[in-house]
Amino acid sequence: MGKIDMHVHTKASDGILSPKEVVEWAFRNGLAGVAITDHDTVNGIEEACLTAAGYDNFQVIPGIELSTIYYTEEVHILGYHIDYYHSELVELTKTIRDERLNRGKKIIQRLKQLNYDISIEEVLVYTEGGVIGRPHIARALANKGYVSTMQEAFEKLLGKGKPAFIERFKLPPNEAIDIIERAGGIPVLAHPGLLKKNINIMDILNLGIRGIEVYHTKHTSADNKIYLKLAEKLRLFITGGSDYHDAFMHGIPAIGSISVSNPFKDR
Known part of the structure; x- marks a missing residue:
């Protein structure tokens, strides 16, 4: 079974490649699919899906990464298999x-x-x-x-606390989770290993999270073990991805540097 990079950004948010280029490079890099998870936008998904239609057995998972604020800290919530035309999500x-x-x-x-x-x-x-x-x-x-x-x-x-920092729009995690579900999607906690230590991860998971991004480029092997064990204990979807924005390896976009078998194939 082929692997999927489940965390990729495009020019639609803060990546450097167009959605078309992301799909092309993912295919060249030997992946069976890619999830488009741009920050707070669905604008890149349609182009990615149209590009993928030109390849045999290549899947684009429509996704999003919503930036939320839990008390004063950032928590990112990934949404997979969303209806990217859903009016409430688009609004x-x-x-x-x-x-x-x-x-x-x-x-x-x-x-x-x-x-x-x-x-x-x-x-x-x-x-x-x-x-x-x-x-x-x-x-x-x-x-x-x-x-x-x-x-x-x-x-x-x-950065936060620096001279040009301005606070941003605050979306609570529970609202992000709810809207992902109303759009038919699966809410997943992004890169838990990067959360501030004062955040109780169980508080976030108990809001209705259905998966954990166990594998991430900035997770340590210890992080992987901790979150894999937690996901298995709570029977949550296990995801992973490169969180690709602009990294290159030997001149090639590092899409797929972290990839997993599709956890949603039997959903």
Whole structure:
């Protein structure tokens, strides 16, 4: 049975490849499928599905990664096999997109006050469909030579508590889980190994989570064992993916660097 990378981002959010390119590279890299899980948008899914139709035995799982706030901490919820035309889900993504654009403008204005001369136009060239995130602003800062890397931009300016940080739209985890389910999807807790230590993972799982992203590029082998055991104990779906944005290995996009057998094949 072929493997699927169940966590991939495209230009529709903050990845560097178009949905078409993601599918093409996933196929070239020997995968049997890929899940398109862009941040807070479904805009890349249709193009990916149309591209996949040109390949034999290649599956695109329609997905999303919703960014939520649990008390004061970020918790990401993946949704798989969603109806990406579902009106309520589409309306939520529009609200988030509008709020993100407003937040992006505020961050850019703050940066100007700090004597970093970048414009909204310079940031939008790194996006598709006008969905702005902090990584796009970080790329613009690096392109203009204000920082050497995107990571430096976050550490110096854009990270929480830094001079240009602006709070974003707050979506509670329970609301994200509910809307994924209403859209026919399966809610999965993303990269639990990256959660802040003050978060009780059982509190999140008890909100209606049906799966855990056990395997992730930033998980340690110890993380893998812990979350595999937990998923098996609670009889939750076991997923994994590269969380692909822009990484390359030997000049090839690292889509599939983490992949799993399809956990939903018998759902």
